[in-house]
Amino acid sequence: MDLPSWTDEKFGTMKRAALWLVTVVGEGNVFTKADLREAFPGTAQIDRRMRDLRDHGWRIDTNREDSSLESHEQRFVLQGEPVWEPGKGRPKSSVAITATQRREIIAKDGNFCRSCGISGGQIYAGTYEAAQLDIARRQVRRADGSTEVELVTECNRCRVGGRGLTSDLGDVLGEVRRLGQMERKLLAGWVAKDRRDFSDLERLWADYRSLPEESREKVRQELALKDGI
Template sequence: MDVPSWKDEKYGTMKRAGLWLVSVVGVGGVFTKGELREAFPETSQIDRRMRDLRDHGWQIDTSREDASLGASEQRFVAQGEPVWEPGKGRAKLGAAITVTRRREVLARDGYMCRSCGIAPGQPFADSYESAQLDIARREVRLADGGVTVELVTECNRCRVGGRGLTADVAGVLAGIDRIGAFERKILTGWVASDRREFSAVERLWADYRTLPEESRLKIREILGGEACGLQ
């Protein structure tokens, strides 16, 4: 049975990656990361899209599974579900996360919650409860129209509050287009360092919110008096 062209952009990146393996590499064939990225130059995270095929029964070995492979080589061992067919290739939320994969995700995310930035064992600002980190699955709508599920590190609070959350790449890109040059420069700095640097005022606001009501009232009285002096 003929398969669609891997260059057909109506398919999501993961499906096109599967078609590329079948049409260009072939079962048993070896390819490099460079060849993969050359085939999909428009997709910055093509390695991750390729790994998503494993959730659908595809076997793609690296040097960890096959000692004969070089560090940048992978072998297409077996085709799984034909993800390009209608009704196939849907995100599978129930697949088990291996211990090795869990360690990889934690290390990739800097051992911090990707939603709020808290570290393991660090107390939450408004309580004596300490953060615990775990791996969560997050559905992501890709800019090319496809949908995938990515693993992210989340603390116990964000994991509960973020259930059902869908990340929207196209929505973020549209939001970037709407902001001004100054805001874009600030955002670029946060993205480059992969963290948001809070100003002194923002840190004081966070500290203020942790105070009991009586203490917050005293702060409001002091700041209210200063406001009167400015009039």
């Protein structure tokens, strides 16, 4: 099926921007703010209309999600809902998050990513990339089966990887109820501190798991040597 022309002004700006991405930029390719403004000269808030596509499942990364991009560049990663089709592209009910709300949510979440635990500005292990904290909208399935959107603090890496993820509160509560008394007490302590302290052995296991196979074999040999296996 042939797509409408992105220059057809009977479509709104957001729909034309979507068609421009698909037919001119192409998935996986980079475009600049200058490219966008050249394509839509004199169009007010074209950057915002482009961002609105994210509410319809479109993935458009900036240098916050993709460190290989410059500040003036964006990458069209994935096409979402075909907003130009009849009945599609209607405004979503989600409300913009204010700067004050953002600060309050990050503070309540302990000033770290709730998915991986990294703090804002902390360097990702093995890289020179610093984590940036932002707010993600997370689908949460309640114990009664209903689904609601809640706001959570995530770093730039986890926020991209977690798109489309639904957290199941009912499953979590069910697992909590199945815990024995000792396990329940241990978990309650972690919850009260909002953190878990890992032992040296657990950290060593995590380091081992991250090694390439050739290096993992050397660790296995070392363990066999010490144990006389």
